[in-house]
Amino acid sequence: xxxxxxxxxxxxxxxxxxxxxxxxxxxxxxxxxxxxxxxxxxxxxxxxxxxxxxxxxxxxxxxxxxxxxxxxxxxxxxxxxxxxxxxxxxxxxxxxxxxxxxxxxxxxxxxxxxxxxxxxxxxxxxxxxxxxxxxxxxxxxxxxxxxxxxxxxxxxxxxxxxxxxxxxxxxxxxxxxxxxxxxxxxxxxxxxxxxxxxxxxxxxxxxxxxxxxxxxxxxxxxxxxxxxxxxxxxxxxxxxxxxxxxxxxxxxxxxxxxxxxxxxxxxxxxxxxxxxxxxxxxxxxxxxxxxxxxxxxx
Amino acid sequence: xxxxxxxxxxxxxxxxxxxxxxxxxxxxxxxxxxxxxxxxxxxxxxxxxxxxxxxxxxxxxxxxxxxxxxxxxxxxxxxxxxxxxxxxxxxxxxxxxxxxxxxxxxxxxxxxxxxxxxxxxxxxxxxxxxxxxxxxxxxxxxxxxxxxxxxxxxxxxxxxxxxxxxxxxxxxxxxxxxxxxxxxxxxxxxxxxxxxxxxxxxxxxxxxxxxxxxxxxxxxxxxxxxxxxxxxxxxxxxxxxxxxxxxxxxxxxxxxxxxxxxxxxxxxxxxxxxxxxxxxxxxxxxxxxxxxxxxxxxxxxxxxxxxxxxx
Numbered sequence: 363x364x365x366x367x368x369x370x371x372x373x374x375x376x377x378x379x380x381x382x383x384x385x386x387x388x389x390x391x392x393x394x395x396x397x398x399x400x401x402x403x404x405x406x407x408x409x410x411x412x413x414x415x416x417x418x419x420x421x422x423x424x425x426x427x428x429x430x431x432x433x434x435x436x437x438x439x440x441x442x443x444x445x446x447x448x449x450x451x452x453x454x455x456x457x458x459x460x461x462x463x464x465x466x467x468x469x470x471x472x473x474x475x476x477x478x479x480x481x482x483x484x485x486x487x488x489x490x491x492x493x494x495x496x497x498x499x500x501x502x503x504x505x506x507x508x509x510x511x512x513x514x515x516x517x518x519x520x521x522x523x524x525x526x527x528x529x530x531x532x533x534x535x536x537x538x539x540x541x542x543x544x545x546x547x548x549x550x551x552x553x554x555x556x557x558x559x560x561x562x563x564x565x566x567x568x569x570x571x572x573x574x575x576x577x578x579x580x581x582x583x584x585x586x587x588x589x590x591x592x593x594x595x596x597x598x599x600x601x602x603x604x605x606x607x608x609x610x611x612x613x614x615x616x617x618x619x620x621x622x623x624x625x626x627x628x629x630x631x632x633x634x635x636x637x638x639x640x641x642x643x644x645x646x647x648x649x650x651x652x653x654x655x656x657x658x659x660x
Numbered sequence: 661x662x663x664x665x666x667x668x669x670x671x672x673x674x675x676x677x678x679x680x681x682x683x684x685x686x687x688x689x690x691x692x693x694x695x696x697x698x699x700x701x702x703x704x705x706x707x708x709x710x711x712x713x714x715x716x717x718x719x720x721x722x723x724x725x726x727x728x729x730x731x732x733x734x735x736x737x738x739x740x741x742x743x744x745x746x747x748x749x750x751x752x753x754x755x756x757x758x759x760x761x762x763x764x765x766x767x768x769x770x771x772x773x774x775x776x777x778x779x780x781x782x783x784x785x786x787x788x789x790x791x792x793x794x795x796x797x798x799x800x801x802x803x804x805x806x807x808x809x810x811x812x813x814x815x816x817x818x819x820x821x822x823x824x825x826x827x828x829x830x831x832x833x834x835x836x837x838x839x840x841x842x843x844x845x846x847x848x849x850x851x852x853x854x855x856x857x858x859x860x861x862x863x864x865x866x867x868x869x870x871x872x873x874x875x876x877x878x879x880x881x882x883x884x885x886x887x888x889x890x891x892x893x894x895x896x897x898x899x900x901x902x903x904x905x906x907x908x909x910x911x912x913x914x915x916x917x918x919x920x921x922x923x924x925x926x927x928x929x930x931x932x933x934x935x936x937x938x939x940x941x942x943x944x945x946x947x948x949x950x951x952x953x954x955x956x957x958x959x960x961x962x963x964x965x966x967x968x969x970x971x
Binding site (some may be wrong): 395397400401403404407408410411412413414415417418421425429431471472474475477479481482484486487490493494497499500501502503504505506507508509511512519527528530531532534535537538563588591592593594595598599609613614616617618622624627628630631634635638640641 | 706767776904
C-alpha cells in the first residue's frame with residue numbers, strides 16, 4: 363500500500379519516469395502497424411529471395427533436359443557428375459583447407475592485435491589504427507599483380523598457402539577492430555582482480571577474458587571462413603593447377619564452359635553453398651550482436 | 661582484507677612493474693604478426709603499384725619494359741576511350757546499386773524490426789542471400805536468365821516476351837539484369853547493418869513522441885532517421901567502396917560484356933592485368949582508381965559531416 367502510493371506520488375515532479383502505466387501503451391504503439399503492412403511487403407520480398415534458391419534446387423534435382431517446374435522424379439546424377447567428373451570433390455577439400463586455415467590464422471592474429479589495441483596505450487597506436495582504417499579502402503582485386511609477384515618470389519604460386527595468407531591479410535583489419543571492441547566490453551577490473559590473485563597476464567586473459575569473448579570470436583571466425591570460402595580472384599590468380607583450385611573457381615569454370623551444363627552448374631552451386639549455410643545456421647544468434655558490438659559502434 | 665582493499669592504490673606501481681616483465685614490448689609483440697602481414701601484403705603491394713605505374717611492364721613483351729614516366733597516365737586520360745567508358749559505368753553501377761540497396765535495406769530493416777508472428781524465421785529467410793558469394797550469385801542468376809530454360813521461357817509460355825531471350829546478352833537489358841542480381845545479395849547486407857543499429861534506439865523516445873501526438877511517419881522522420889544517420893553514412897560509404905571494388909559478380913555474370921557494356925574500372929584493371937598482362941598500365945589504372953576512391957570518400961564524409969558532433 364505504502365509503496366504503491368509512494369510510486370504514484372514520486373513521478374509527478376520528475377515527469378519523465380511514469381514507468382508503471384507504460385508497458386501496455388508501448389505494446390500498443392508497436393503493434394499499431396497494421397499486420398498487412400508487414401506481411402505483404404515481406405511476402406513479396408520473400409518471393410524475390412526464395413525463387414532464385416528454388417530455381418537452383420530445381421535445376422540440380424531434375425533430370426537433364428526436363429522442363430518441369432517441380433523437381434520430380436528427383437535425380438542426383440548432377441551431383442555425382444560434378445563431384446567426380448568436374449573434380450568438385452578436390453575443390454571442396456581445398457576450399458575446406460583454405461577456409462579453416464584462414465579462420466585459425468585470422469582469429470589468432472586478430473586476437474593478439476585486438477587485445478593490444480583494447481588494453482594498451484602505445485606510441486604507434488594511432489598510426490596503426492589509421493592503417494587499419496585505410497586498408498579498408500585497398501581493394502584486394504587491384505593488388506593482384508604485386509601480390510602475384512610477391513608470391514612468385516616466395517615460391518608460393520600454386521600452393522594453397524598463398525591464398526590462405528592473402529585471405530587472412532584482407533580479413534585482418536575488420537576482425538581486429540571487431541575483437542578489440544569485444545575486449546573493450548569486458549571490464550578491466552575483472553582482469554585486475556585476477557592479477558591480484560596472482561595470475562600473470564596471459565593466464566588472466568585465458569581464464570577470465572577468453573570465455574567472455576566466445577561470441578565475438580565465433581562471429582569473427584565464421585566471417586573469415588565464409589569470406590575465404592566465397593572469394594574467387596585470389597584463387598583464380600595464384601593457383602594454376604586444377605587439383606589446387608577452390609570451389610568458386612570451379613563454379614566459374616562451369617559457367618564459362620562453351621556449352622553451359624546447367625544441371626552441373628546448379629549442383630556445383632549447391633555444393634558451394636552447403637558449408638556456408640551450416641555456418642550461418644549455427645551462428646545466427648551471434649551475428650547481429652557481433653555486428654552491433656563491433657562494426658557499427660566502432 | 662579490509663586493509664588490503666583500503667591500500668589498493670599504493671601497491672599499484674610495484675604490481676604494474678612485476679605483472680608486465682615486458683611492459684613496453686608487450687603491445688608491440690602482440691600487434692607484430694598483424695602489422696607485419698599487413699605491411700608485407702597490403703602496404704608494400706600498394707607502394708609497388710605506384711612504382712609499376714611509372715613503368716612499362718609487360719612480361720610478354722620484355723623488350724619494351726623500363727621506366728616510362730607518366731606515359732601510362734597520359735595514355736589513360738588522352739587516348740583510352742575505354743577508360744572513360746568504364747569510369748562512367750562504375751559511377752552508374754555504384755550509384756544505382758547503393759541507392760537501391762539503401763532504400764530497400766532500410767525498408768526491410770524497419771519491417772523485420774517489428775514484432776510479428778514468425779519474425780525469427782522471416783529474418784533468417786530474407787537475410788539468407790547475404791551469405792551467398794559473388795560467384796554463386798552469378799551461377800544462380802545465370803540459371804534464371806538462361807535463354808533456353810530460364811525464367812524467360814516460362815514467361816513466354818504465359819505469353820509474356822518471346823522464347824530464346826537472354827537478358828544478359830542484350831545491351832538493353834544487361835544492366836538492369838545485373839543490378840537485380842546484385843540487389844538480391846546486397847539488400848540483406850544493408851538491412852542487417854541497419855537493423856543492428858535500429859535495435860539500439862531507445863523505445864522511450866517513441867513513447868514520448870506518442871504522448872506528444874506524433875504519427876508513425878513523424879516518429880520515423882524525427883527519431884529513427886537521425887538515430888540511424890551515422891550508421892547509414894558509414895555503411896553507405898563502405899558499401900559504395902565495396903560495390904566499386906568488387907569484381908567477382910560482374911566478372912563471372914557478364915564478363916564485362918556484352919560489348920564492354922558492364923565493365924567497371926576495377927574489372928577493366930583485372931582484365932588488363934590477368935588477360936593482357938599489361939602490368940604497368942594496369943598499375944597506372946589502379947593508381948587512378950585509388951585517387952578517385954579516396955577523393956570521393958573524403959568529399960562524401962565532408963558533405964555528410966560524419967561524426968561532426970562527436971569529435
